[in-house]
Amino acid sequence: DVKVTQSSRYLVKRTGEKVFLECVQDMDHENMFWYRQDPGLGLRLIYFSYDVKMKEKGDIPEGYSVSREKKERFSLILESASTNQTSMYLCASSFTRGNTIYFGEGSWLTVV
Amino acid sequence: LAKTTQPISMDSYEGQEVNITCSHNNIATNDYITWYQQFPSQGPRFIIQGYKTKVTNEVASLFIPADRKSSTLSLPRVSLSDTAVYYCLVGDIGGATNKLIFGTGTLLAVQP
Numbered sequence: 001d002v003k004v005t006q007s008s009r010y011l012v013k014r015t016g017e018k019v020f021l022e023c024v025q026d027m028d029h030e031n032m033f034w035y036r037q038d039p040g041l042g043l044r045l046i047y048f049s050y051d052v053k054m055k056e057k058g059d060i061p062e063g064y065s066v067s068r069e070k071k072e073r074f075s076l077i078l079e080s081a082s083t084n085q086t087s088m089y090l091c092a093s094s095f096t097r098g099n100t101i102y103f104g105e106g107s108w109l110t111v112v
Numbered sequence: 113l114a115k116t117t118q119p120i121s122m123d124s125y126e127g128q129e130v131n132i133t134c135s136h137n138n139i140a141t142n143d144y145i146t147w148y149q150q151f152p153s154q155g156p157r158f159i160i161q162g163y164k165t166k167v168t169n170e171v172a173s174l175f176i177p178a179d180r181k182s183s184t185l186s187l188p189r190v191s192l193s194d195t196a197v198y199y200c201l202v203g204d205i206g207g208a209t210n211k212l213i214f215g216t217g218t219l220l221a222v223q224p
Binding site: 103 | 146158216
C-alpha cells in the first residue's frame, strides 16, 4: 500500500511563529503536493513539486514556501503564521502522469 | 480541463443504493473520470476510475454513457460508514497530476 505520512496531526501555533509541516512518501513518486482544505472551499493547491529541488506555485502560494531536498520528503513552511492560515493541510504524492493522487491523513493547524 | 458539477449534498438510509451524478460537458477525448472518497478528518482516497461504459470494483460501480458528458457513481447498499464527501475529477490520464482540480464534492449523509 502507498503510504503518505504527515508528521503532525494536530498543531497549535501562535501568530508570527514559523511553522514546518513535514511529509514523507514511500512509493518513489515524482510528484508531491501540499493542499489546504477549508469548509465550503474544497481542496486548494498551495505548492507542487515534480522533482527534487523543483517546485511550482499552486493556486494559493502566498504566505507559504516549500522545500524538497529528497525525493521522498516535501515540507511546507509558514514563515510567519497568521490566523487566516488556520486550516487542514493535506500532503499528497503521485507519479508524473495519471489521475491517481495519494493523500496523507492531514494536519490540523490552528493559529492563535 | 473539463469542469465538473456535482450536487452539494445527498441524504440516504442504510441499505439503499446511492447514485451520485457528475456532469462534465467539456470532457476531452483523452480524459478519464476518477472518483475519490473523503471521510471526515482524513485525506481523500481513490475509489474508482473509468473511460466509458461501466466499471465495477469491490467498493462501487461507475456508469459512463456513450457521450461521456456525465458519469454516475453507484454505491450498493450503503452503510453509516459510507458517510463521506465524494469528488468527481476529470483529466487526461497521461496529463500532469498537478492540473487535477478537486471541487467541493458531494457530501453523502447516510442515516440509520
